[in-house]
Amino acid sequence: MNGLLLLLISVVILVAAYLLYGRYLVKTWGIDVNAKTPAYQREDGVDFVPSNKWEVFAHQFSSIAGAGPVTGPVLAMAFGWLPAFLWVLVGGIFFGAVQDFGALYASVKSNGKSMGQLIEQYIGKTGRRLFFLFSWLFTLLVIAAFADMVAGTFNGFNEQGAQLLPNGAAGSISILYVFVAIAFGLFLKKTKISGWKQLVLGLVLIVLMLMVGIQFPVYFTKQTWIYIVFVYIFFASVTPIWILKQPRDYLTTFLFIAMILAAVVGVFISNPTITTPVFTGFKSESGSYLFPTLFVTIACGAVSGFHSLVSSETSSKQISNEKDMLQVGYGSMLLESLLAILVIVIVGSLTSLSDSGVLNETLSSMALAQGATPFTKFSVGVTGLVHQLGMPQEYGLCIMTMFVSALALTSLDAVARIGRMSFQEFFECNNQKPQGKIVAFLTNKYVATLLTLAGGYLLSLGGYLNIWPLFGSANQLLAAMVLISISVFLKVTGRKGFMLYIPMIAMLVITMTSLGMAVYNIFMKLFVSGGFVFMTDGLQLLIALLLMALGILIFIGSGKKLIETKSEN
Numbered sequence: 001m002n003g004l005l006l007l008l009i010s011v012v013i014l015v016a017a018y019l020l021y022g023r024y025l026v027k028t029w030g031i032d033v034n035a036k037t038p039a040y041q042r043e044d045g046v047d048f049v050p051s052n053k054w055e056v057f058a059h060q061f062s063s064i065a066g067a068g069p070v071t072g073p074v075l076a077m078a079f080g081w082l083p084a085f086l087w088v089l090v091g092g093i094f095f096g097a098v099q100d101f102g103a104l105y106a107s108v109k110s111n112g113k114s115m116g117q118l119i120e121q122y123i124g125k126t127g128r129r130l131f132f133l134f135s136w137l138f139t140l141l142v143i144a145a146f147a148d149m150v151a152g153t154f155n156g157f158n159e160q161g162a163q164l165l166p167n168g169a170a171g172s173i174s175i176l177y178v179f180v181a182i183a184f185g186l187f188l189k190k191t192k193i194s195g196w197k198q199l200v201l202g203l204v205l206i207v208l209m210l211m212v213g214i215q216f217p218v219y220f221t222k223q224t225w226i227y228i229v230f231v232y233i234f235f236a237s238v239t240p241i242w243i244l245k246q247p248r249d250y251l252t253t254f255l256f257i258a259m260i261l262a263a264v265v266g267v268f269i270s271n272p273t274i275t276t277p278v279f280t281g282f283k284s285e286s287g288s289y290l291f292p293t294l295f296v297t298i299a300c301g302a303v304s305g306f307h308s309l310v311s312s313e314t315s316s317k318q319i320s321n322e323k324d325m326l327q328v329g330y331g332s333m334l335l336e337s338l339l340a341i342l343v344i345v346i347v348g349s350l351t352s353l354s355d356s357g358v359l360n361e362t363l364s365s366m367a368l369a370q371g372a373t374p375f376t377k378f379s380v381g382v383t384g385l386v387h388q389l390g391m392p393q394e395y396g397l398c399i400m401t402m403f404v405s406a407l408a409l410t411s412l413d414a415v416a417r418i419g420r421m422s423f424q425e426f427f428e429c430n431n432q433k434p435q436g437k438i439v440a441f442l443t444n445k446y447v448a449t450l451l452t453l454a455g456g457y458l459l460s461l462g463g464y465l466n467i468w469p470l471f472g473s474a475n476q477l478l479a480a481m482v483l484i485s486i487s488v489f490l491k492v493t494g495r496k497g498f499m500l501y502i503p504m505i506a507m508l509v510i511t512m513t514s515l516g517m518a519v520y521n522i523f524m525k526l527f528v529s530g531g532f533v534f535m536t537d538g539l540q541l542l543i544a545l546l547l548m549a550l551g552i553l554i555f556i557g558s559g560k561k562l563i564e565t566k567s568e569n
Contacts, residue, residue: 001081003272003345007264010089010341014334017093022330025098029105029495031322038112039318046240048112048317052194053324056315058253059246061332063310064100065256066142066411067149067375068300069340070404071468074347074374076297079290080279081348085341087294091302092337095503099479101329102486102500103308107316108325109493115312115482116425119558122488127557131481132426134550135309136452137543138478139419141471142306143233143456146408146415148464151226153375153405156219166379168217169398170405171225175218176209177248177406178232185247202251214398226460229412230453236413237420237449241314245413252410256339259382259403263342266385270358272349292514295507296472301340303507305478306411307333309418346381347374359384363393375404419452420445459539470540473514477551480507484558491562508555515548 039050051059076084103115110118116135120128154171158164184205188198220228236244282290295302311329319325346353354364359380366372367380379400386396424443441447459467483504490497522541526532 001274001278003274003349004267006085006274007267007341007345010085010338013089014093014338017097018326018331018334021093022097022101022326022334025101025330025499026326029490031325033321033323035322037108037319037322038316039320042112042317045242047314049240049242049246050320051246051318052320053327055246055250056318056320056324056328057332059249059318060100060310060315060328061335062249062252062256062410063314063414064300064304064307064332064411065336065339065407066300066306067146067408068298068304069336070343070378070407071149071374072298072301072472073340073343074377075468076294077276077344077348078280078284078286078288079282079294080277081274081344082278083290083294084298085344087298088301088337088340088344091295091298092334092340094499095479095507096301096303096307096337097330097333098499098503099303099305099483099486100307100311100333101325102490103482104311104316104319104325104329106486106489107312108319108322110489112317113312114421114425115308115485116422118312118489119485119554122492123485123558123561127554129426130550130554130557131485132422134478134481134547134554135422136419136426137546137550138305138474139309139415139422139452140455140459141467141474141543142415143412143419143453144459144462145464145467145471146412147226147229147233147456148460148467149375149408150229150405150412151222152373152464153401153408154220154225155222156217157221163217163219165217165394166397166401168219169214170402171220172216172218173209173213173398173402174405174409175228176213177251178244180205180209181248181251182244184251185243188247189242202254206251206254210399210402213402214395217398226457229409230457233412233416234449234453237416237452238445241318241417245314245417246318248413249410252406255403255406259400260335260339260342262386262389263346263382266382266388267342267345269388270353270356270385272345272356272358273352274345274348275351276348292510292517295510296469296476296514298340299472299475301337301343303476303479303503305475305480305482306415308479308482309422310414313418313421314414343374343378346385347377350377350381353381353384358388360393363397375401379404416449416453419456420449423448423452459543462533462537462540466540469514470518470544473511473518473544474547476507477511477515477547480504480511481551481554481558483507484555484562488558488562508551511551512548515544515551519544519548 042048073084116128116132119131156168350367353359363380363384383396383400387393483500487497487500
C-alpha cells in the first residue's frame with residue numbers, strides 16, 4: 001500500500017468529519033456565543049483561568065496526545081495495518097471526538113463541573129463517588145505506564161553502559177522545558193502579551209532550548225529519571241495551572257505540530273510503501289485475539305476515557321467562549337487521530353524506507369531491531385524522513401526522541417493533577433469541603449498528590465508492557481461510562497444523544513471482555529503456570545477486579561437514569 005495515498009485519504013476524511021459531523025453536533029446540541037463561561041464565572045487564577053482558544057487547544061491536545069498514539073497503533077499492527085487504520089478512523093470520528101467534545105460541552109454548560117460532579121447532579125451521589133474512585137484508580141495506571149516510558153526513553157546508558165546522546169539530549173531539553181515554561185508563564189502574566197508576539201517568543205525559546213539541550217546532554221539512569229519525573233509531576237499537580245502546565249503545553253504543542261508537519265512532508269518526499277501485512281488474521285503470534293485486543297490496544301487516536309477527564313477537569317475551566325469548544329474538543333481529537341495514522345504509515349514503511357536508503361545502516365539497525373520499542377521505531381523513522389530535508393541525523397534523532405517522550409510527559413503532568421482532583425472530589429459532598437481532621441488532611445492538595453503518585457510508583461515497578469493491557473481496558477471502560485453519563489446529561493437537558501448509544505454499548509462489551517481476560521490470565525499465573533508476583537500481578541489483579549465492579553455499578557446506575565428519563569419524556 002502506498003503510504004502517501006493512505007495519508008492523503010485520512011486527511012480528507014478527518015477534515016470532512018470536522019466540518020460536517022463536528023458542526024452537526026454543535027448545531028444539534030446548541031451553543032451560546034454570548035454566554036458567560038465558567039472560566040469567567042468562577043475565575044480563581046488557579047484552575048479557572050479564561051484563555052484564548054489556541055492556548056486551550058494547545059493544553060487539550062498536548063495533554064491527550066500522550067504515548068498512546070505512538071504505542072497503541074504500533075502494538076496493534078500485530079494484526080496488520082488495515083484493522084489498526086480502520087479503528088483509528090472510525091473510532092476517532094464517531095467515538096473519541098464525540099466523547100471529548102461531549103465531555104467538554106457538558107462541563108462548560110454545567111458551570112465547569114467535572115464528570116464526577118455531573119454524574120452526581122444527573123445520576124446521584126453514589127454514582128459520583130464510584131466514578132471518582134474509578135477515575136483515581138485509572139490515573140494510577142496512567143502514571144505508572146507513562147512514567148516508566150518516559151524514564152526508559154531518557155535513560156542515558158545502553159545495556160553495555162555506553163552513553164546515548166539522543167536520550168541524554170532529550171532529557172536535558174525536557175528539564176529546560178520545565179524552567180523555561182515557568183519563566184514564560186510568569187512573563188505572559190506580567191506583560192499580557194498575546195497573538196503573534198507570544199507566538200514568536202515561544203518559537204524562539206523552543207529553538208534555544210533545543211540547541212542548548214543538544215550541546216549539553218544529561219546522562220542519568222532510568223531509576224534516577226523515575227525519581228525526577230515523579231518530582232516534576234508533583235509540582236505540576238499542585239501549582240496554579242497558568243504557572244507551569246499551561247505555558248508548558250503551549251510550548252510543547254509547537255513541538256508536536258512541527259513533528260507532525262515534518263513527518264508529513266517527509267512522507268510526501270519519500271513516498272514510502274507500507275510493507276507491514278495488511279491483515280495477519282484474527283489471532284496474533286503472541287496468542288491474543290483481534291477482539292477485544294485491537295480496540296483496547298489503540299486507545300489514544302481512537303477513543304480514550306482519559307480525554308474526558310482532561311476535557312471536564314481542566315479544559316472546560318479555561319474556555320472563554322462556547323464557540324471554541326468544537327476546535328478544542330472535537331478538533332484536538334481528530335489531530336491525534338492523524339498522528340496515529342502517521343505512526344501507522346511510518347512504522348509500517350520502515351522496511352521500505354531502509355531498502356530505499358532513507359534510513360541508513362545505523363538508523364535501520366535501530367528501527368528494525370528485535371527489541372525496538374514503538375517510540376524508537378517512530379522516532380527513528382521520522383529522523384530518516386527529516387534527514388532528507390537537510391537536518392543532520394544526529395540532531396534529528398535527539399530532537400525526535402525529545403518529541404515522542406514529550407508526548408507521554410505532557411499527559412503525565414495532566415493526569416497527576418486529575419488524579420489529585422479526583423481523590424479530593426471523592427470526599428466532597430455537594431461541592432463543600434470535606435469534614436473531619438483526617439479527611440481534611442488526606443484531601444490536602446499536597447497529601448492527595450503524594451498518595452496518588454505513591455500508588456502510581458508502585459504500579460510502575462512492573463514496567464509499562466505489563467501495565468498497558470490493563471491501562472487500555474480501564475481507559476476504554478472509562479470511555480463507556482463517560483458516554484452513558486453524557487447521554488443522561490443530554491437527555492435530561494432536552495438534547496438529542498442517540499449518536500452516543502452505539503459507541504457506549506460497544507465500549508462496554510469490549511472492555512468487560514478484555515478485563516475478564518486479563519483477570520483470567522493472572523489467575524492462570526497464580527494457580528496453573530506459575531510466575532505470579534504480588535507487586536505486579538497482585539496489584540494489577542486487585543485493580544482489575546475493582547475497575548470491573550465499579551464500572552458495572554456506574555453503568556447500571558447511569559443506565560437506569562437514562563431509561564427513566566426516556567420514559568418520562
